Amino acid sequence: MARYHIETYGCTSNRGESREIERRLRDAGHRKVDGAGAADVAILNTCTVVEKTERNMLRRAEELADETADLYVTGCMALAQGGEFGDVDAEVLHWDEVPEAITNGECPTPTPDAEPVLDGVIGILPIARGCMSNCSYCITKHATGRVDSPPVAENVEKARALVHAGATEIRITGQDTGVYGWDTGERKLPELLERICTEIEGDFRVRVGMANPGGVHGIREELAEVFAAHEQLYNFLHAPVQSGSDDVLEHMRRQHRVEQYVEIVETFDEYLDEWTLATDFIVGYPTEEDADHEMSMALLRETRPEKINVTRFSKRPGTDAAELKGLGGTLKKERSKAMSELKREVVGEAYESMVGTERDVLVTEHGTGDSVKCYDSAYRQVIVQNADEHGLEPGDFATVEVTGHQTMYAFGEPI
Template identity: 35%
Template sequence: MAKVHIENYGCARNRADGEFMAGILMLAGHEIVDTIEEAEYVVVNTCAVKDPTEVKMARRIRELLDAGKKVIVTGCLPHVNPSVIDERASAVLGVKSIDRIAYAIETAERGEKIISVPDWRKRNLDKLTLPRLPTSGISFVVPIAEGCLNACTYCATRLARGVLKSYRPELIVNWVKWAIERGYREIWLSAEDTGCYGFDIGTNLAELLDEITAIDGEFRIRVGMMNPNHVIKFLDELIEAYQDEKIYKFLHLPVQSGDNEILRRMGRTYTVEEFEEIVAEFRRAFPDLNLHTDVIVGFPGEDEEAFQRTVALIERIRPDKVNVSRYSPRPGTVAAKWKQLPGWIIKERSRLLHHLRLRISYEINMEYIGKRLKVLVHGPGKKGNIDAVTMNYKHIILPSGDAGEFADVEVKGATATYLLGERLHEDF
């Protein structure tokens, strides 16, 4: 039996996929090891959302092979651009073929190589029925769906994940109960687009949240990214579900552009006005809402006026965080065929928007100083302090705390990316 190390890159879905593969391998008798040095096989669970990410994945695969490791490539890269995967890889599995991970090693041991990608659309894999070996900690990722209902002209991820497949509510609820019973205190509901969950099986995200919040125990739910074109269809119902204290008052709602014509070219099927309506309604219900959004700069056709509309939208909406991405054409997408903007323009627009979003984030976070808040302690941070999150999922650094405990704190300082706090020992 082999010693296997799994490297996960990209989204929370990939992290969950890695844990499913670990569970399958363990049941097959293989040993999951923590370090590269111990491993005979390394599973590289790839991301391919952007061109720089793809380059990083291809380089990592080569590094491991050059170091004498046997490499199995999984994740989105085999779907998006398999030509960059080193031919020395022992196996290549698509995102809906992770259940074949043990077979891939058995085949490689015989000197053969499986490439389980071309037939992925024919597979109807229900990942929540697979065995799972979760990592330790207080956060547990529960995939609620795979694929999406959008047809964005720039997105390669949908070429990998496919059309929406929502997992059955009872399976999701069972995994949440399983996690809570084992001490996890934070549930991440994950999908390519949580906003369209259930549209294919006669339910929706709000109904799912109602079922999860009814579970006994003290825990919190972090809802993953949802697209405006779906949220607008059940906005009132979703806001009502969010009223439960178990749900973080956190909303990740990508806008991508502040110009309606660019949104049309992107295939986003909503307007700037609809995005703003959703934000306004959420903020009306939850004044302390932590709003994250995504913006792509330099999309084909984005002239200076269109870009300035995006700038104006960000200044008007003032999100807590803006994820700024420079557009890069992805293989197999419609937008890759269009006339591309010069790189220097894209770089300059990204720089301007980056500075704007940092200023806004800093100004918002400074307003928290002096507030007394309840937090969930995550545990030791990267710099030796303790990382925690507020009930609207703001990261806050504390001098002390035990992972998994709920604590009362006072905010003493702020940066553009996190808060600084001290614990309170009296009731308030």
């Protein structure tokens, strides 16, 4: 797992975000070290109060980029003035994208007991542990083993308990939610979602966590039909493709090919008028040629995902990919920078298209200052400022008009 160094500047909100980044990294098995020179990755959580602060942030980013292999810049300046870091060898991300970007494309790792957790109005529901994949770069498989799926009825009752405890958003998680039930010989994710939506009373929304394309492809029509039938489900699918090259996918031992991923996208386009595709790309895998990288860029342009995690490949001990001769760090950074620039273009266009529209949203948590974070039916983030003035608290449903946007989120005004 990766060794990380993190520096935080600014207000208590930034410090809270950094604590959450660290919690997720620790949960995934990563280790904190003192000093960027001893780290595989460095994280700079920035402030942007006055011009002097901005100059200090840029200078510190340049210093950290020289000291460590990979640098991720987040925080207020990164989101408000991300272009200022264009000459710095760094990835500019929203804070909650940082942990996933550092995980090298590996599956998330729930705790061994995999019990539900209520965090404010957000209920975390791990539906299974383990996966059915054997990716060449992933160390998580060594810790979790093959998928172990509790019965559907058991997970429905856990979801019901979360709603009764006050959850208005249920986040279904697992190493790979798409293969839920495979160990029993059945593909049970559509059934689980159908029963949660039809058997549990209350106003709530459900977000389905990461599902590899290899598991989703065989249930894509059934799954898309369930999404279309139930407003409780966010129209959101996280299907990490990792590469636009079939050759690289084969080397990675991924269980899908590009055509299957595209067929999933086409199916959801057919069933849903508006939805959000989230995906991941690993750039700089040891066997990735220039042509392979261009295929990934082309796939990003073609499928237009609205949430994209771009990760530079790094070796994990004990994995087969760690035995391969790696690409140079400069080449990986160049490819990562090119894809990250395209990512910001694609995501920015999606949020720009929302401006002037009305959205029904769920308030999920407090944001910076007197603001709240909300999500629309396609799980696009909308920030409402002056929340106290509008009487909005986590758990509330509201209708907003989208008045503006940043690259990774929109701004809304309650109607």
